[in-house]
Amino acid sequence: MRSARWACGILLLGVSVAVSLTDNYLLLIITLSAGLAAHALAWKNLSRSLYATLPVVVFAAALTLLQVLTRIPVTSLAAKTLTIFLFTASAFRIIPWQNSLAAVHPGTPSFAVALYILFIRHFFYILSGEALRLLRARGLSISRPYGKGSFRSLVGALAAFFNRSLLRAERFYAAQLLRGLAE
Numbered sequence: 001m002r003s004a005r006w007a008c009g010i011l012l013l014g015v016s017v018a019v020s021l022t023d024n025y026l027l028l029i030i031t032l033s034a035g036l037a038a039h040a041l042a043w044k045n046l047s048r049s050l051y052a053t054l055p056v057v058v059f060a061a062a063l064t065l066l067q068v069l070t071r072i073p074v075t076s077l078a079a080k081t082l083t084i085f086l087f088t089a090s091a092f093r094i095i096p097w098q099n100s101l102a103a104v105h106p107g108t109p110s111f112a113v114a115l116y117i118l119f120i121r122h123f124f125y126i127l128s129g130e131a132l133r134l135l136r137a138r139g140l141s142i143s144r145p146y147g148k149g150s151f152r153s154l155v156g157a158l159a160a161f162f163n164r165s166l167l168r169a170e171r172f173y174a175a176q177l178l179r180g181l182a183e
Contacts (some may be wrong), residue, residue, distance in 0.1 A: 001034030009095035012038060016087035028079050042054060042090040056085045094122050127165060131143055134161050 019031050036049075043049035060078035067074045104114045138157045144149060 005094050009091040012087045012094065016084045019083045019087065020134070023076060025076060028076055028083065032079060032083045032086070035083045035090070038090040039086045042093040052089070052128075053082075053086065055135075056062050056082055080124035089124075092124060123169075126168070130164065131161060 015031065015034075019028065022028060036053075040046045040055065043052065062080070063078045066072060101114065101118075104111050108138040109165045134157050138153060142153050144150060
């Protein structure tokens with residue numbers, strides 16, 4: 001069972017890499033649909049899956065809107081971003097990380113890869129949790145989610161989120177540098 005989950009997770013990561021290399025719109029629509037299905041299966045609940053995908057959908061829509069407003073030809077970048085997110089998030093949710101790390105021994109080439117993937121996974125969960133807390137706090141602090149001042153509060157919340165993310169990344173890198181790992 002564990003090896004099947006690993007194989008499925010690696011396949012999902014491979015598909016996300018393949019999506020980044022394609023420009024075929026039909027293939028992109030098919031993989032986007034498959035990514036939605038994989039994400040819903042990984043979450044085991046369609047509504048929670050869609051709720052977790054909402055920030056990336058908003059980002060992709062804003063990216064497309066900016067391309068339209070600046071009269072730049074609309075590219076497949078937004079669809080690729082959403083598709084890659086769906087497959088990568090599904091892979092990180094499916095792979096049994098805790099049980100499989102005992103098989104990776106220090107000093108082997110796979111150990112460095114495993115540590116790198118664990119760092120990415122760790123910060124993925126930190127950033128997603130931080131974004132959810134920020135949006136909940138914003139939702140509790142504003143009286144009307146739509147109307148005067150709502151966009152301004154969202155911009156302020158996102159600026160605070162990026163500021164905190166950069167500070168956290170800087171502290172993490174400084175700690176790694178002190179330990180000799182970031183050389």
